[in-house]
Amino acid sequence: xxxxxxxxxxxxxxxxxxVDQVRRALRLGLLNEGDQLPTIKEVVGQLAINPNTVLKxxxxxxxxxxxxxxxxxxxxxxxxxxxxxLAAHGPLRRELxxxxxxxxxxxxxEESIEALFRDAFRAGAEQDIA
Amino acid sequence: xxxxxxxxxxxxxxxxxxxxxDCTLRIPSGRVVGLVGPNGAGKSTxxxxxxxxxxxxxxxxxxxxxxxxxxxxxxxxxxxxAQETPTYSGLSVADHLRMGxxxxxxxxxxxxxxxxxxxxLDPAQRAGKLSAGQRAQLALTVAVAKRPELLILDEPxxxxxxxxxxxxxxxxxEVVAEQGVTVVLSSHLIADxxxxxxxxxVLIASRxxxxxxxxxxxxxxxxxxxxxxxxxxxxxxxxxxxxxxxxRQSTLLVRTDEPILxxxxxxxxxxxxxxxxxxxxxxxxxxxxxxxxxx
Numbered sequence: 283x284x285x286x287x288x289x290x291x292x293x294x295x296x297x298x299x300x301v302d303q304v305r306r307a308l309r310l311g312l313l314n315e316g317d318q319l320p321t322i323k324e325v326v327g328q329l330a331i332n333p334n335t336v337l338k339x340x341x342x343x344x345x346x347x348x349x350x351x352x353x354x355x356x357x358x359x360x361x362x363x364x365x366x367x368l369a370a371h372g373p374l375r376r377e378l379x380x381x382x383x384x385x386x387x388x389x390x391x392e393e394s395i396e397a398l399f400r401d402a403f404r405a406g407a408e409q410d411i412a
Numbered sequence: 413x414x415x416x417x418x419x420x421x422x423x424x425x426x427x428x429x430x431x432x433x434d435c436t437l438r439i440p441s442g443r444v445v446g447l448v449g450p451n452g453a454g455k456s457t458x459x460x461x462x463x464x465x466x467x468x469x470x471x472x473x474x475x476x477x478x479x480x481x482x483x484x485x486x487x488x489x490x491x492x493x494a495q496e497t498p499t500y501s502g503l504s505v506a507d508h509l510r511m512g513x514x515x516x517x518x519x520x521x522x523x524x525x526x527x528x529x530x531x532x533l534d535p536a537q538r539a540g541k542l543s544a545g546q547r548a549q550l551a552l553t554v555a556v557a558k559r560p561e562l563l564i565l566d567e568p569x570x571x572x573x574x575x576x577x578x579x580x581x582x583x584x585x586e587v588v589a590e591q592g593v594t595v596v597l598s599s600h601l602i603a604d605x606x607x608x609x610x611x612x613x614v615l616i617a618s619r620x621x622x623x624x625x626x627x628x629x630x631x632x633x634x635x636x637x638x639x640x641x642x643x644x645x646x647x648x649x650x651x652x653x654x655x656x657x658x659x660r661q662s663t664l665l666v667r668t669d670e671p672i673l674x675x676x677x678x679x680x681x682x683x684x685x686x687x688x689x690x691x692x693x694x695x696x697x698x699x700x701x702x703x704x705x706x707x
Binding site: 288290293296322323326327328329330331332333334335 | 444578581582583584585586588589590603604606607608609610681683
């Protein structure tokens with residue numbers, strides 16, 4: 283079972299935050315097929331948010347085929363987002379940490395690093411499309 | 413969708429002062445409705461009219477398709493928690509439940525006892541010895557155990573500390589999830605309302621200034637910043653809620669159903685708090701007014 287948390291200052295709507303947290307848990311293998319999501323009552327009892335917000339998030343996850351409700355029981359995970367790449371995460375992460383250290387030595391602050399990353403990410407995506 | 417509360421031209425006058433004027437309103441069922449506005453705007457008057465503690469001077473109000481508090485059947489369908497979370501300080505927790513059972517034909521004894529146990533309240537404890545948060549939870553228990561279709565709460569968390577406030581709202585949302593009851597609550601704490609409400613009513617100077625589903629309100633309001641310009645010269649269909657200007661820059665809060673096409677504007681979404689504050693601040697003097705926007 284996972285537990286949701288809410289960042290009310292992020293500007294991201296609570297419903298979107300719940301969807302994202304489930305997707306992240308699926309990607310990281312914290313949630314697997316057959317696992318149960320917290321019931322709506324449990325979520326609202328913990329976060330003090332409107333039940334419709336949770337319902338909307340679960341409906342969207344259902345539409346994307348990641349979860350399915352079992353009437354009277356709860357909502358269960360029916361698919362995974364792990365794509366076999368999990369093993370590669372460690373080495374990639376180490377490489378990235380090394381790269382970040384290099385960028386800092388070159389005098390880049392966090393904002394420049396983020397901007398550079400976004401820029402490269404976008405350029406890469408455009409190349410893929412072309 | 414059916415309305416749980418409908419008001420048409422509703423007004424209430426105390427001696428010479430109008431506390432509520434020309435209030436036309438439709439609250440859909442199944443919502444958690446936040447009622448906000450400055451002190452003295454008429455929030456409590458509206459809620460007291462809805463439960464039948466006050467009678468209208470003008471217009472009409474229907475609650476669950478009948479005049480408020482028409483008879484025992486109508487009274488049973490509405491739960492009410494007045495301001496200052498009323499409990500009887502000399503009576504014990506158990507006494508409150510016994511009284512609730514006597515006064516309400518549809519009383520759900522198991523729900524009441526389960527809630528008291530879950531809250532960890534001692535049934536023998538006198539209400540006067542409880543903390544403010546516990547008293548609020550007791551009052552909420554009594555209000556929900558009658559199994560109402562509509563629950564009306566007048567500033568239920570105003571006197572609570574942040575932890576008690578969060579716990580109260582957690583309990584309230586559990587009730588909503590479980591029973592599907594429609595809730596109308598007034599509060600000054602917009603951050604709380606942003607979490608729990610999906611419908612909002614802004615009452616200002618005894619009139620309804622804004623009402624609608626929160627998603628819809630957030631989707632149709634935008635904050636525009638750009639080079640200084642006259643708000644008169646905007647795209648058609650854009651209504652300026654508030655405007656502020658420096659010698660170079662204009663900042664406008666705009667309501668529109670259409671996309672913002674003018675590339676000169678930087679368009680940002682608006683949070684509920686900024687939205688409500690913009691409506692609560694004095695109205696711009698005409699569309700070209702240069703009044704400040706609260707930031």
